[in-house]
Amino acid sequence: MSTSELALLRQASREVVRELGFLQNHDSPTKLPHSHCHALLELERWGALSQQELSQKLLLDKSTVSRLVQKLRQAQFVEVQVDPEDKRSHCVLLSEAGKIVLQAVHETANQRVVAALETLSPEQRETVLAGFQFYAKALKASRLLAEIELREIAPEHNLGLARLIRQVMPEFGAGGPGFAIHDPEVDAMYESYTQPRCAYFVILRKHDGALLGGGGIAPLAGGDPEICELRKMYFLPELRGLGMGQQLIARCLNAAREQGFHSCYLETLETMQQARALYLKNGFEPLSAPLGQTGHFGCDRWMLKKL
Numbered sequence: 001m002s003t004s005e006l007a008l009l010r011q012a013s014r015e016v017v018r019e020l021g022f023l024q025n026h027d028s029p030t031k032l033p034h035s036h037c038h039a040l041l042e043l044e045r046w047g048a049l050s051q052q053e054l055s056q057k058l059l060l061d062k063s064t065v066s067r068l069v070q071k072l073r074q075a076q077f078v079e080v081q082v083d084p085e086d087k088r089s090h091c092v093l094l095s096e097a098g099k100i101v102l103q104a105v106h107e108t109a110n111q112r113v114v115a116a117l118e119t120l121s122p123e124q125r126e127t128v129l130a131g132f133q134f135y136a137k138a139l140k141a142s143r144l145l146a147e148i149e150l151r152e153i154a155p156e157h158n159l160g161l162a163r164l165i166r167q168v169m170p171e172f173g174a175g176g177p178g179f180a181i182h183d184p185e186v187d188a189m190y191e192s193y194t195q196p197r198c199a200y201f202v203i204l205r206k207h208d209g210a211l212l213g214g215g216g217i218a219p220l221a222g223g224d225p226e227i228c229e230l231r232k233m234y235f236l237p238e239l240r241g242l243g244m245g246q247q248l249i250a251r252c253l254n255a256a257r258e259q260g261f262h263s264c265y266l267e268t269l270e271t272m273q274q275a276r277a278l279y280l281k282n283g284f285e286p287l288s289a290p291l292g293q294t295g296h297f298g299c300d301r302w303m304l305k306k307l
Contacts, residue, residue, distance in 0.1 A: 153193055
């Protein structure tokens, strides 16, 4: 993007903020601070949330959200209840009064947006909607990417990886017999992937070290010694769609080349459509039958890439 285009986009962003009244101290006509309106809107969208979850949704620190919730509670717009799944935690949820005040927020905001869109043609409205969605997604993606790092596996990642694999695989119907979730290495990933000609990489959140994804390579079991297998490449939902899959697969393929493999094999599922699209994009070609003796008879798609 050129400097002039960047300046135009920033100027347009500032004008949107001003026109929507976000420089004012409060929303009109409810007189609520904008941060309070956003908190109520997130509670309406997601239902009961912990203060930590609300903090993550609003991109505000925990102490700020704690004070915000206290003020909303004093105004009787929210209720705080014990979390039924964890008696030590509390959930924040909308009260009936909160639902009523949100109706006024929606009415005012809808009127403003409708009035603006009526000045545009149908084609222009579609452009505005698509543009805002792309821009919002890009802003979120860039923020999240700045908060994570890709690094080699370490012993302290074993427990987090085991949990991640056992959480993600059933999501795609891969929790039964014949899937990698039952491999002995799941509980000893560091020890397994520090063997000769193996490599594994993890994706971590910088501020707390939370493990969000991972993937690696190892020699294909029972197959050609010059073929490696792309193994256990999984991401938590919050990491998907950010482009980290491309970064991770590139790192794995580079490691495979450094280890002298001439091809990379993988096994996957028909249901894992996003993953298969990524593999195809990176030059993997479908096979009609599996290679090697991985023991993963539950997989129904096989692919191979020449390195």
